[in-house]
Amino acid sequence: MTKQSRMKTAGKRAAKAPRPYHHGDLRRALIAAATELLEREGAEALSFRAVARTAGVSQSAPYNHFTGKEDLLATVAEAGFRALGTAQAETAARASAGEDRLIALGLSYIGFAADHPQLYRLMFGVGVPDWHAYPQVSEAKQASFAPIRAALGEDFPSTNDATALEHAALAAWGLAHGLAMLRIEGSLARRDAPDKPLPEEAALRLFARGLTHALAGAAGKL
Amino acid sequence: MTKQSRMKTAGKRAAKAPRPYHHGDLRRALIAAATELLEREGAEALSFRAVARTAGVSQSAPYNHFTGKEDLLATVAEAGFRALGTAQAETAARASAGEDRLIALGLSYIGFAADHPQLYRLMFGVGVPDWHAYPQVSEAKQASFAPIRAALGEDFPSTNDATALEHAALAAWGLAHGLAMLRIEGSLARRDAPDKPLPEEAALRLFARGLTHALAGAAGKL
């Protein structure tokens, strides 16, 4: 119960000190604490009280900044979608046009999930029963997928057929998301040798190759 | 605290009576109660105590049949994979060979998820941190995907190339799983008209069409 000894250097937060520090940006501190605890314990093991404890406040303080636990998780998920969207946009800018760009985007998508498995799981429904209550999350989710959609429109011969583009986008999203989930859950084999490519890459390549042919055929027929 | 009035008709269980009935098959009753509660409340809201309550026993009785909540959930998930596998096998048997069979299997896969969303979510990692602790679940998972794998081997010109078949199987699994998840989470549009086909069907068709072409090309090259 010792009082804080320095007031001038209060800006430097001692991360583990359980002493109260209401520095006017508790909201941000709570989001940071939740993000950190999320990867360590998973969404279902993460408790609202532990987040408050990590931030050094009482169990009821967070209710001044979030309506409840779900609201905090939704905020973290939204940030995750924004980060994924940024990473995807950077990948799209770096890659050269063509099938390779689609494959690079797919690998980047799966890589994000592999790097932040618990965050990715949270983003896609784990722990939050109804995302419709958080429209900003839905919007960020759509935005995170925009680069793949754009690549399909620019790099594949389907631009003139909006319906075919829509179907291709759905297939690409489904494939990327499905491979990411399978990777996270451990359903996929680890890479045998460090130089051998991931099986996901071959699957993505097969998909991209087929898409070029199928869309070319569809353009002639539809 | 009244004693049970009839002993001869004890086989008929009054579903809501909170009186004790230890009829020798509590394990099955707990699985049934958990399965029922799962769809109604979701895996994260489902409590072990509520399962015991629904089965009419004390909160600690289930520990005689399961090591804990996670063990019960894993058992339910395993049963889910077996049911999915059966449904997939039936679909494969009914459909005629070719691209249509792959599409039918994909639609059946997504349909299962749409019919039992909470069960499907549980099966793919929600609520159970590490499936590796339950090898029977992993085995049932692999078995549930066998029909799609078999259809790829029989209906597509990749049978002689084991590697290409493996990649195609991974892509197909990823696509089916990804579309199922997106459907469950509400990321996909509801069908506008009851006669119009689901967008998933068009995406699956695009994938199957492309796979035929890509594998034919690969067979000549590799």
Add this chain to the structure above:
DNA sequence: ACCTGAACACCGTTCAAGT
């Protein structure tokens, strides 16, 4: 405006005790 601390109704799990 923001935070604390007590309180409530829940959890999962353990364990002595009953039959």
Add this chain to the structure above:
DNA sequence: ACCTGAACACCGTTCAAGT
């Protein structure tokens, strides 16, 4: 062998009270 009931250490959330 199987079940009960009390107990423990947790939850999420509410609310009066403090500053």
